[in-house]
Amino acid sequence: MKTMILFYSRTRKTALVAKTLAQEVNADYLEITDLNNRAGALNYVKASLDAFRENKTLIKPETVNLTDYDLVYVGSPTWAGKPAPAIITLIDQCDFQGKDVILFATMGSSGGQKVIERMREKIEPRGGRMIKSFQIKTGNQKTEELVENIKEIVKEEDLPIYGI
Numbered sequence: 001m002k003t004m005i006l007f008y009s010r011t012r013k014t015a016l017v018a019k020t021l022a023q024e025v026n027a028d029y030l031e032i033t034d035l036n037n038r039a040g041a042l043n044y045v046k047a048s049l050d051a052f053r054e055n056k057t058l059i060k061p062e063t064v065n066l067t068d069y070d071l072v073y074v075g076s077p078t079w080a081g082k083p084a085p086a087i088i089t090l091i092d093q094c095d096f097q098g099k100d101v102i103l104f105a106t107m108g109s110s111g112g113q114k115v116i117e118r119m120r121e122k123i124e125p126r127g128g129r130m131i132k133s134f135q136i137k138t139g140n141q142k143t144e145e146l147v148e149n150i151k152e153i154v155k156e157e158d159l160p161i162y163g164i
């Protein structure tokens with residue numbers, strides 16, 4: 001069984017979660033890049049609006065071939081209570097038929113559960129089955145604290161037993 005972790009990250013928090021998870025559960029990972037510039041304070045408002053309206057964006061890679069994988073993690077930061085546009089776009093361009101899926105959201109303080117629910121609503125019609133989900137607060141967290149939290153979640157949720 002093979003596991004893939006797909007994620008988008010603007011300020012590297014979700015990337016840290018994804019890469020730590022990849023080590024802990026022995027998975028491949030792939031970062032999805034948003035080709036629209038999301039950097040800086042000015043783009044923050046547009047990013048929030050795009051997320052809230054579920055506007056599509058341009059991403060790289062445009063799609064991911066999941067044929068070789070049995071289990072797929074999808075991770076997104078929380079933007080205005082929604083998944084980031086890169087993840088909304090990705091989900092609609094991937095085939096999840098027959099895949100077990102674990103969803104995770106990072107957030108400054110709140111809204112992660114809504115992000116997970118929305119990803120689930122979009123993945124299930126594309127054939128994926130959510131078997132687990134978790135959210136991680138990243139606000140005011142040092143890198144080491146975040147890594148410890150992720151390792152705790154891996155233990156609590158028994159994540160290494162999936163995808164073996």
Ligand SMILES: Cc1cc2nc3c(=O)[nH]c(=O)nc-3n(C[C@H](O)[C@H](O)[C@H](O)COP(=O)(O)O)c2cc1C
Pocket residue numbers: 008009010011012013014015044045047048077078079080081082106107108109110111138139
């Ligand atoms: C445009 C934008 C909107 C955000 N909206 C929320 C929000 O609604 N709730 C929340 O708790 N955090 C919100 N955040 C904070 C991020 O979800 C949080 O910092 C996340 O862990 C960042 O992940 P990243 O470093 O992988 O980009 C927002 C951040 C951005 C850039």
